Amino acid sequence: MNHLDTPTQETGPALDNGAGAPLPVPHVYRGRTVSGDAVMHVSRDLGKRFCTPAVELDNLVWSRTQAGPAFDLPIAQVIDFLVELGPRLHLDANPLMQQALESMIEVSPLGRRILENCYRDIPNLFARGVIEDELRVSLGDSSVIDGWMPRTLRGRPSRLRAFPPRLVHILAGNSPMVAAMTVMRAALTKGVHLLKLPSNDLFTATAILRTMAEIDAAHPLTQSFSAAYWRGGDENVESTLYRAQYFDKLVVWGGESAVRHAMRYAGPGLELVAFDPKVSISLIGREAFASEELLRQVARAGAADVQSFNQDACNASRYQFIEGNEDGADRYCEYLAAALGEDFRYGDGQGPVVPNDIREAVDVLREMEPFYRVFGGYDGKGLVVRSDERVDFHPICKTVNVVPVQSLRDATRFATVATQTVGIYPPQRAAEVRDALACAGVQRIVTLGESISDGVGGYPHDGMFPVHRFVKWVSEEAGDNSPSVSTR
Incomplete structure (x- = not known):
């Protein structure tokens, strides 16, 4: 076989202006x-x-x-x-x-x-x-x-x-x-x-x-x-x-x-x-509203799933579906946006700023309240959009779309073959949706807040x-x- 000896220059982002040796x-x-x-x-x-x-x-x-x-x-x-x-x-x-x-x-x-x-x-x-x-x-x-x-x-x-x-x-x-x-x-x-x-x-x-x-x-x-x-x-x-x-x-x-x-x-x-490449979601039952303190804890678990490698991993939650009305969903969103500003083991409270295309899309949604509500900001500490249907942009950089649903079963219609991990609260309700999620193409179901795992030791990976x-x-x-x- 031949050797490759000709130096080449890779195209990509701008060079670091020669600061320091390569x-x-x-x-x-x-x-x-x-x-x-x-x-x-x-x-x-x-x-x-x-x-x-x-x-x-x-x-x-x-x-x-x-x-x-x-x-x-x-x-x-x-x-x-x-x-x-x-x-x-x-x-x-x-x-x-x-x-x-x-x-x-x-x-x-x-x-x-x-x-x-x-x-x-x-x-x-x-x-x-x-x-x-x-x-x-x-x-x-x-x-x-x-x-x-x-x-x-x-x-x-x-x-x-x-x-x-x-x-x-x-x-x-x-x-x-x-x-x-x-x-x-x-x-x-x-x-x-x-x-x-x-x-x-x-x-x-x-x-x-x-x-x-x-x-x-x-x-x-x-x-x-x-x-x-x-x-x-x-x-x-x-x-x-x-x-x-x-x-x-x-x-x-x-x-x-x-x-x-x-x-x-x-x-x-x-x-x-x-x-x-996969996308992950979260399903949150009405049990989360038993008390304000519990809702705050559930939101922090939801934030932990979003924060997986600053939302750059397949198991990072991008869409969260919560059983309840818009007022209840908005309370959850407030707690979620605050929790996204905290450090987690594999996620930073201060992450990368939200890119311009998402900012522009969210700015339009702000003008459409109460059909949409926006929590947090574009500074990399967490951005949450509540909507009646899933937004048409891909949430990245700690951006989350929260959608209220009548039941967790209704939320399974949002799962597809591209859905890797689904975090569920409370965990005992996984039994009522796991077959529907599996039929839709989901490959992994976990307790909310536990999407980050080593993925080895006998567990399947991507089906x-x-x-x-x-x-x-x-x-x-x-x-x-x-x-x-x-x-x-």
């Missing part, structure tokens, strides 16, 4: 860290300059003529390695993670506090209980990934294996947890994995892989991962890499444009596994169990007990 972004090839400044780029969100070494294409693939490094590694040893990795990722003890955090602040809009909370929570994803639950629920019997598991169907013997895959992971950068979840799940498949770094998280994945190399650079798991950055859409790289001769599946996170771009390469032998989807299911049905074939 951030160095290393690549990791099977336990080997490679640094360099051959290619200059600009980050997507903050317009920060950064540089990378030239992409070594031949180090990003594994030959199909031989098994991957961990294909035959016992799954018990995989788990032991991941469990050892977890404590090594603690922020206070790991200079690589510390350096990654400081560099992330330069390219991520989340800010130091939220990023530090993420980094401190990453080791939890590698706890033994989490890993074992993820494997057990995804694959059932772990022996199915260690070898050819015998089984009998309708009296006919056969053997089944969850065969290790060859995957490209096109990562999203709206949360550092994406990189950590990917490494944990990918390792459980025992396959080979190329991580395509996003420009708003250039450092988390490589810090994890470099820590794996510090534990054992020659370990089969360490040898099973590579990570590199190239500009998304660079056909010089992607038209070469995204081929069935090298990989089985493209695993893509991100917005609609990222998913549609990856779809161009999917085809026979190269499957697409997509964590699609699937990722490890189950990542592996290649192969059936071997030959053998002495196969029925004879009649020649007559």
Whole structure:
């Protein structure tokens, strides 16, 4: 395969006016860290300059003529390695993670506090209980990934294996947890994995892989991962890499444009596994009005769901439907707008200001009271719009649309296949709407205020169990007990 050695300039936001040197972004090839400044780029969100070494294409693939490094590694040893990795990722003890955090602040809009909370929570994803639950629920019997598991169907013997895959992971950068979840799940498949770094998280994945190399650079798991950055859409790289001769599946996170771009390469032998862009909602029952103090508490739980990574995550609530009349909804909106101005673990009380297109749309709605009412402001501390029907703009930057409904059942008509998470208060009322929500396409139902979770440890993600989807299911049905074939 050819190397790409020609420096390029990525188009994107305005440069940072040359203030300071560009951030160095290393690549990791099977336990080997490679640094360099051959290619200059600009980050997507903050317009920060950064540089990378030239992409070594031949180090990003594994030959199909031989098994991957961990294909035959016992799954018990995989788990032991991941469990050892977890404590090594603690922020206070790991200079690589510390350096990654400081560099992330330069390219991520989340800010130091939220990023530090993420980094401190990453080791939890590698706890033994989490890993074992993820494997057990995804694959059932772990022996199915260690070898050819015998089984009998309708009296006919056969053997089944969850065969290790060859995957490209096109990562999203709206949360550092994406990189950590990917490494944990990918390792459980025992396959080979190329991580395509996003420009708003250039450092988390490589810090994890470099820590794996510090534990054992020659370990089969360490040898099973590579990570590199190239500009998304660079056909010089992607038209070469995204081929069935090298990989089985493209695993893509991100917005609609990222998913549609990856779809161009999917085809026979190269499957697409997509964590699609999603929208989440909240359903609030009339029980919230039992007292003003309870309503205030429920509004704070609703704000917690909005605040997921400053409303930049798929599980962040954007539309909230409350059982009651407009007067009751307005009281809830007042408390919600106030709660949005508070800090949460993964959300800032002072977030990004509301963009001009939403401001213009809301200014028009202000003129239409009492059909619409607006609470809060455009300063990034929280904006809430109460309306009888859902607004026609997409709420972002801590903007919430609250709609009063006669019943929670009525609110289910607003759920679609693009709805990921639904937070419900009180939680016992989930039983009356869960079937209708599932029919509409919803993938996750939680208690209001609990939309943020690690998403691993045996829970489905976007309507699937990722490890189950990542592996290649192969059936071997030959053998002495196969029925004879009649020649007559």
